[in-house]
Amino acid sequence: MRKGEQTRAAILDTALDLASRDGLEGLTIGLIADRMQMSKSGVFAHFGSREDLQIAVIQEYHRRFEDEVFLPSLLEDRGLPRLSAMYSGWVTRHTREIDSGCMYISGAVEYDDRPGPIRDELLSMVTAWQKALLRAARQAVGEGHLLADTDCEQLVFEMRAMVLALHHDARFIGDRHAVERIERGYRRLIDSYRAASASTLPRLKLVQVVR
Amino acid sequence: MRKGEQTRAAILDTALDLASRDGLEGLTIGLIADRMQMSKSGVFAHFGSREDLQIAVIQEYHRRFEDEVFLPSLLEDRGLPRLSAMYSGWVTRHTREIDSGCMYISGAVEYDDRPGPIRDELLSMVTAWQKALLRAARQAVGEGHLLADTDCEQLVFEMRAMVLALHHDARFIGDRHAVERIERGYRRLIDSYRAASASTLPRLKLVQVVR
Numbered sequence: 001m002r003k004g005e006q007t008r009a010a011i012l013d014t015a016l017d018l019a020s021r022d023g024l025e026g027l028t029i030g031l032i033a034d035r036m037q038m039s040k041s042g043v044f045a046h047f048g049s050r051e052d053l054q055i056a057v058i059q060e061y062h063r064r065f066e067d068e069v070f071l072p073s074l075l076e077d078r079g080l081p082r083l084s085a086m087y088s089g090w091v092t093r094h095t096r097e098i099d100s101g102c103m104y105i106s107g108a109v110e111y112d113d114r115p116g117p118i119r120d121e122l123l124s125m126v127t128a129w130q131k132a133l134l135r136a137a138r139q140a141v142g143e144g145h146l147l148a149d150t151d152c153e154q155l156v157f158e159m160r161a162m163v164l165a166l167h168h169d170a171r172f173i174g175d176r177h178a179v180e181r182i183e184r185g186y187r188r189l190i191d192s193y194r195a196a197s198a199s200t201l202p203r204l205k206l207v208q209v210v211r
Numbered sequence: 212m213r214k215g216e217q218t219r220a221a222i223l224d225t226a227l228d229l230a231s232r233d234g235l236e237g238l239t240i241g242l243i244a245d246r247m248q249m250s251k252s253g254v255f256a257h258f259g260s261r262e263d264l265q266i267a268v269i270q271e272y273h274r275r276f277e278d279e280v281f282l283p284s285l286l287e288d289r290g291l292p293r294l295s296a297m298y299s300g301w302v303t304r305h306t307r308e309i310d311s312g313c314m315y316i317s318g319a320v321e322y323d324d325r326p327g328p329i330r331d332e333l334l335s336m337v338t339a340w341q342k343a344l345l346r347a348a349r350q351a352v353g354e355g356h357l358l359a360d361t362d363c364e365q366l367v368f369e370m371r372a373m374v375l376a377l378h379h380d381a382r383f384i385g386d387r388h389a390v391e392r393i394e395r396g397y398r399r400l401i402d403s404y405r406a407a408s409a410s411t412l413p414r415l416k417l418v419q420v421v422r
Contacts, residue, residue, distance in 0.1 A: 021324075101323065108383035109320040112312065113232075127384065157392045158369070161376035165368060168375055172319035173334065181368045192399060 008046045011036060015057045020100035023110050024054050024118060055121050061103045062125045069093055070132060079143030080190070083136040087159060088204045091182055094163060098170045104129075105167050133159065150193040158189055219257045222247060226268045231311035234321050235265050235329060266332050272314045273336045280304055281343060290354030291401070294347040298370060299415045302393055305374060309381045315340075316378050344370065361404040369400055 001009065014035050019027050029050055033040045047053040069089035076085040094102060104126050111119040137152040146155075162185050166178040183204050212220065225246050230238050240261055244251045258264040280300035287296040305313060315337050322330040348363040357366075373396050377389040394415050 161372035164375040165372035171323040
């Protein structure tokens with residue numbers, strides 16, 4: 001990496017850290033300049049505006065999410081194994097970022113009544129993930145792992161709902177049982193749709209990180 | 212009501228409105244004085260501090276929630292009818308407050324990393340409702356409507372999860388299908404725990420309000 005690229009990556013890293021703590025709206029060029037011991041104009045040289053920086057932060061968050069959750073799941077067989085790998089990776093990532101919180105979830109509450117480019121960017125990332133889950137569920141039907149009349153939208157809705165509850169319970173209520181509840185809920189959910197011919201349900205490979 | 216009580220109630224009403232729009236943290240005495248065309252010291256005469264006012268707002272929100280959702284459910288028979296009435300009322304209230312958002316859910320994200328009396332107050336309200344749902348689920352087991360080995364904590368977790376998803380999808384994604392998904396999910400959930408001897412599943416009485 002050239003020097004300029006290195007500086008840009010370092011700014012982005014700091015910004016991601018700050019946004020995880022204070023929310024995307026809490027992000028200011030001044031705060032970053034302070035943390036990086038740079039001038040504000042130095043930060044502006046890499047990101048034209050505060051909004052550009054906020055959008056770059058969302059994209060960087062998404063890139064890491066894909067690296068950690070989505071890409072490894074593609075190594076699993078199409079169908080139920082891949083769907084379960086995606087869900088395991090997602091839930092595991094949540095348990096790992098309990099302290100900072102998930103930018104997609106806190107961002108949804110931050111921007112649900114604030115239209116504009118930041119909301120649009122967040123929304124496109126969140127719906128991309130939702131579509132990837134839906135595609136994997138449909139492939140599980142296609143592969144004969146789930147019944148032909150499986151309501152995939154419903155399945156993905158309930159999978160996503162439990163992740164929202166994990167975030168809520170772990171961060172707000174301080175209850176760590178949500179991960180086990182997700183395991184039980186996912187098993188029940190898949191079992192109710194599972195084709196008789198399908199092999200046993202792949203277990204979720206969850207790594208629970210204690211705070 | 213005496214004049215003083217009327218003024219206090221009017222301040223609280225305005226504060227509830229502002230907090231629904233801008234969050235509890237967005238609430239300031241100055242903003243309320245402005246809206247009410249009162250002096251700041253006039254507001255302070257009724258609420259000793261900004262924090263007192265924030266806590267009073269949470270309590271007023273909870274009082275209305277109980278009036279609208281909890282109390283009417285007590286008119287239903289113990290067991291599955293009451294549990295379903297509580298859930299119907301809760302989901303209906305959500306569809307009604309889509310524009311302003313739910314203070315319990317947005318408050319959870321606002322305060323999940325901010326310890327203090329406001330978080331404590333919110334938490335006690337949220338867990339009170341959670342316990343009420345759990346009690347109703349256990350009564351449904353006691354009445355023989357749900358199987359004796361029903362995992363009530365799991366049942367309530369999944370019910371709550373779908374409400375979080377309704378709030379997320381309706382407000383952030385702008386997707387209105389969540390209410391139907393909740394109906395389907397609740398039916399599937401209850402069916403999987405329902406005692407063979409129980410009568411047919413009470414339908415959720417949902418009133419969907421189109422934005």
